[in-house]
Amino acid sequence: MINVVEFKDFTFKYMNQSEPNLKNINLEIKKGEKVLIAGPSGSGKSTLGSCLNGIIPFSKEGGFKGTCTVNGIEPYETSIFEISKHVGTVLQDQDGQFIGLSVGEDVSFIDENNLVDQDIMIKSTKDVLTTIGMQAFINHSPQELSGGQKQSVSLAGIMRSPADILLFDEPLANLDPYSGKHAMKLISDIQKTTQKTIIVIEHRIEDVLEQNFDRVIIINKGEVVANGTPEELFRKNLFRKYGLREPLFIEALKYSGINLEKDSIYPIEKIATSENIEKIKTWCDSIEIKKTDFKEKILEVKNLFFSYTEDKPILKDVSFSVNKGEILALLGNNGAGKSTLCKVITGIENETSGDIILLNKSIVKDSIKRRGEKIGFVMQNPNHMITQETLAAEVEFGLRIRGVKNYAEKAEKALEVCGLHEFRHWPVTSLSYGQKKRLTIAAILALQPEVLILDEPTAGQDYKRYKDFMKFVKEIARNGVAIILITHDMHLALEYANRAVVLCNGTLVANDPPSVILGKTDLMEKSNLKETSLSHMADLMGLDSEKLMNSFINFENIGGTK
Numbered sequence: 161m162i163n164v165v166e167f168k169d170f171t172f173k174y175m176n177q178s179e180p181n182l183k184n185i186n187l188e189i190k191k192g193e194k195v196l197i198a199g200p201s202g203s204g205k206s207t208l209g210s211c212l213n214g215i216i217p218f219s220k221e222g223g224f225k226g227t228c229t230v231n232g233i234e235p236y237e238t239s240i241f242e243i244s245k246h247v248g249t250v251l252q253d254q255d256g257q258f259i260g261l262s263v264g265e266d267v268s269f270i271d272e273n274n275l276v277d278q279d280i281m282i283k284s285t286k287d288v289l290t291t292i293g294m295q296a297f298i299n300h301s302p303q304e305l306s307g308g309q310k311q312s313v314s315l316a317g318i319m320r321s322p323a324d325i326l327l328f329d330e331p332l333a334n335l336d337p338y339s340g341k342h343a344m345k346l347i348s349d350i351q352k353t354t355q356k357t358i359i360v361i362e363h364r365i366e367d368v369l370e371q372n373f374d375r376v377i378i379i380n381k382g383e384v385v386a387n388g389t390p391e392e393l394f395r396k397n398l399f400r401k402y403g404l405r406e407p408l409f410i411e412a413l414k415y416s417g418i419n420l421e422k423d424s425i426y427p428i429e430k431i432a433t434s435e436n437i438e439k440i441k442t443w444c445d446s447i448e449i450k451k452t453d454f455k456e457k458i459l460e461v462k463n464l465f466f467s468y469t470e471d472k473p474i475l476k477d478v479s480f481s482v483n484k485g486e487i488l489a490l491l492g493n494n495g496a497g498k499s500t501l502c503k504v505i506t507g508i509e510n511e512t513s514g515d516i517i518l519l520n521k522s523i524v525k526d527s528i529k530r531r532g533e534k535i536g537f538v539m540q541n542p543n544h545m546i547t548q549e550t551l552a553a554e555v556e557f558g559l560r561i562r563g564v565k566n567y568a569e570k571a572e573k574a575l576e577v578c579g580l581h582e583f584r585h586w587p588v589t590s591l592s593y594g595q596k597k598r599l600t601i602a603a604i605l606a607l608q609p610e611v612l613i614l615d616e617p618t619a620g621q622d623y624k625r626y627k628d629f630m631k632f633v634k635e636i637a638r639n640g641v642a643i644i645l646i647t648h649d650m651h652l653a654l655e656y657a658n659r660a661v662v663l664c665n666g667t668l669v670a671n672d673p674p675s676v677i678l679g680k681t682d683l684m685e686k687s688n689l690k691e692t693s694l695s696h697m698a699d700l701m702g703l704d705s706e707k708l709m710n711s712f713i714n715f716e717n718i719g720g721t722k
Contacts, residue, residue, distance in 0.1 A: 466512050478668050497663045670683055
């Protein structure tokens, strides 16, 4: 097969860095292949993608040696316009990608550039938006959309690209689980019907590898450290070695003592042998299930309604509470009302009716400032929160305006917890999207709130940072802070949340432990949520889904075999 991408002894270093970001890369990608490039945050995987699509050196400067070719062309020797004819890209940060004033204009941009007949252009734009479920938003501004909706529009735009190589940089970063599954299927369908070369840069291994990939390339510290089929890498334990999360079903197989070298383990449909089923059952029976009771309410929402217009309610009679020391997951698909609910709680939006009680007192008449003294809110998009030039200044800012004397010390501690201390004097513009997320979280954590609302806190984070950060969140909860996690990550809800509430079309449809919710197929489908591979595994093996998930959680909590 023909190589469409080749790196030969390629090394690259950004202008403001002392060490190379990519080191001695030797890599080939063949025509029509579907390849996953994975690696922890800061490993260089997105930099590699930027070398392919012309962002380097035309938007981000640096020095390099060796060669990188795309369809026989060296991107740095041509123009970004020319290379876009060969490589179509969906960026991780969608706000940096939109061009049109409306969704329809943005998706039509490629056709307009190629002088496509207007009637054909309009029809194809409507067709592709219908395919991804965004037809109703054709006249909306991209800036009116949620993070997941923006990602869907970006995907629609790339589907119109004539390029024969499609590059997706963190395509699942802001999608709800159902939309993410649909997006990965769309990407796979594009590859099957067009035979285009697909390159996906992601760290959400389970969600991506639900679709069959030809190869997985792992990058760590700027170097290619693994290159093989998914099954080969699972057997060699290479994902975990380099700070990436394996699919939950692979972890469960290991925990139960199943020999991964002996049987087929990928795709998941191959694991349901009688021997494996017996070992999983024995392992589940051996795990003691522990539960924690929380009795002291910190925040209570009562019969809450909210709408922008009278004829279109966004939140409908929502009631729930969160207790001192409890971690509550707020689940639901994009547009279900999760972020809106938290904006109402914090006072960014005013409820239509209902009550919000904090520490036994109604706060519906309190200002945003007053609520902000007790409720911390970390938004989904870090670009909407950052105001200062350096990391240290950003975290110190909220402390200084509150008159905290040892603000520098508290800021440094928060940066250290979020893995950013070594970059504290860097300009914010030098950070990746994932690092910006950690910065905004550090700025809020430094203020020590009573209730902490985190909107997609681990989106864009590699597994090591994810584990380190959530370990700290658990510590905060143990100290009596109530935590609300708005998340699309079912793994996060399962492993860390004591309880979950599910919103569907603005209505609360479930309020139970995550292991109960994630095992209800009808509820998951109704709410456009996606089952984890553990519940899929339980179905394949004829096991009790809730018992399997609880065994998994408790096994990890007592140390497991990690």
